Amino acid sequence: MEHKVRDPALAPRGKQQIYWAERNMPVLMRIRARLEREKPLAGLTVAASLHVTKETAVLVKTLAAGGAQVILIPSNPLSTQDDVAAALAEEGIGVYAWRGMNEREYYNAIGFAISHNPDLTMDDGADLTVSLHKLAHGIADKTLDYVTEVAKGVDFVKVASKIRGGTEETTTGVIRLRALHKEGKLLYPIIAVNESYTKHLFDNRYGTGQSTWDGIMRAANALIAGKVVVVAGYGWVGKGIAARARGLGARRVIVTEVNPIRALEAVFDGFEVMPMSQAAEIGDVFITATGDIRVIDLDDILRMKDGAILANAGHFNVEIDVEGLERIAKSKRTIRPYLDEYELPGGKRVYLIGEGRLVNLVAAEGHPSEVMDMSFANQALAAEYLAKNKLGIGVYKLPDELDAEVARLKLEAMGIKIDELTEEQRKYISSWELGT
Known part of the structure; x- marks a missing residue:
């Protein structure tokens, strides 16, 4: 895949960092093993605007194992780990990211992602999604000139109409996308990953x-x-x-x-x-x-x-x-x-x-891998859900049963067991007839 990173020679160190993250992200690795067998993302291009960290690399490799072609760009000019970017580029991911991007370079990266005509978008803060929507709606913005420098001749309305859906990782991004939907300008469905309990209760608080x-x-x-x-x-x-x-x-x-x-x-x-x-x-x-x-x-x-x-x-x-x-x-x-x-x-x-x-x-490396394990498990399951289901335009929560599955897998990986309801208990809490 075409890519642009700071220094390809950093790849060996990046691979070590990714290995360490994989060792500490057992839920996502379990999901990867299943996706690799089933290939639910085969034939799809995923454009992801995320912090380019070792944890993100584990997610990206999981999507690729599921059959996707992945384009990865940053969601912040200063958060890219250059060794990780180099390692992913060497493994065939379309990375366009380096630490310390200026405004023009940052929005050039968004143009790079859009120019690959994605089927799914994956966002952290909604810059990718919002930029595409502004271009599709003909809304003027200085930063969009930088997007179109790279995405030359792209029909943005056509690109947006092809997208099956997107995901959003953050509170800030979800707020932006709900506002976009409220104004009637949202062009494809979004799964608000941030609203999954196994994301915001753990990532936002503990991470x-x-x-x-x-x-x-x-x-x-x-x-x-x-x-x-x-x-x-x-x-x-x-x-x-x-x-x-x-x-x-x-x-x-x-x-x-x-x-x-x-x-x-x-x-x-x-x-x-x-x-x-x-x-x-x-x-x-x-x-x-x-x-x-x-x-x-x-x-x-x-x-x-x-x-x-x-x-x-x-x-x-x-x-x-x-x-x-x-x-x-x-x-x-x-x-x-x-x-x-x-x-x-x-x-x-x-x-x-x-x-x-x-x-x-x-100033640091972002959240510990153990907590991003759940956040990115939600992202991977959301991508699979969008690939398998046709949703109407709107902002959705990931189904509760998938949220619960992430928690179940995390407990299993930690060696923790919990009780299960008996048939009598299930009946009691689902009935209006039983009481004192």
Whole structure:
């Protein structure tokens, strides 16, 4: 397959990384063995816009084992592991990815994926899906010029009409695609993989909870014990980050929220809750996890104490007002890899990790393989489901029985057994007649 990676010579190291991930992803490996026998994806092209990591490589190789031709592009300019990209290219995957892409290169990659006329799309953040829909609907966007530089002469309406369906991995992406459907512009069915319990209950909470702190500690080498940590957003990602902050010995963990139910939940979980304007004055480490824009704005940054550390765990680099920070900073310098120091008017300094992009993938390796095992098992099963079933246009949840199958396989791989309902118990909980 045609490919474009940073350095093909990195392939041997990438293969070792993929091997390690495969050792720790038993659910997906079980699914791979079945797909390899049955070939449900034979003859189909899958265009996947995902973080190009060793875990993603296990998913991609599983899709290929099921008979698919796979095109892999990144879903973030800074998250690609170049050795993994090289290893996949050597194994015949159409990879167009390298770490540190600029905006033009990132959207060129989307053009590369679209130009292969896919049957299925697989997304993390919805940039691939949304770009194709904008082009098909004739919606102007500067980034689309970069897409069409590579996808020259492509009939985007025809490409979209051929697609059987797509999948979406993230909360942010699902929000975008539901909005697209609400406006009547969605052109093919989407399975919201993020809504599977074995995805968001584990990946978002335990995976991001751990890997976010991994990225912060690698970048800043900061001691978390004794610090005041501020977590913006108390969805599943925020819950995981706050819980891990407490476990690392943070002196205070403060949550900021706009949703009263989530704010109340944070209070009942034992965390302080207050507005960001108040938290900004007392926090040592700030982490955004909301999916919204300028959650930490310039006024908040100017209130922060000298030495405050800022990190983002949301999908896009819009949650921290990086543009405003760049505009007012007296100076900027890189102190450590992925750690930039900004001197503010008045002499205070704040430290931004990874340009405000996904801290766990920019400054670390992303989620542990064990948790991505379930997330990507859902992706593989969603691709198979779309290949076998014709869905109407809409945004769907993966069937509950497939979600439960992922959990069953994970427990089996961990050597854990659970009880089963007796016939009497099944009858009791399914009947309206039986009671006290």
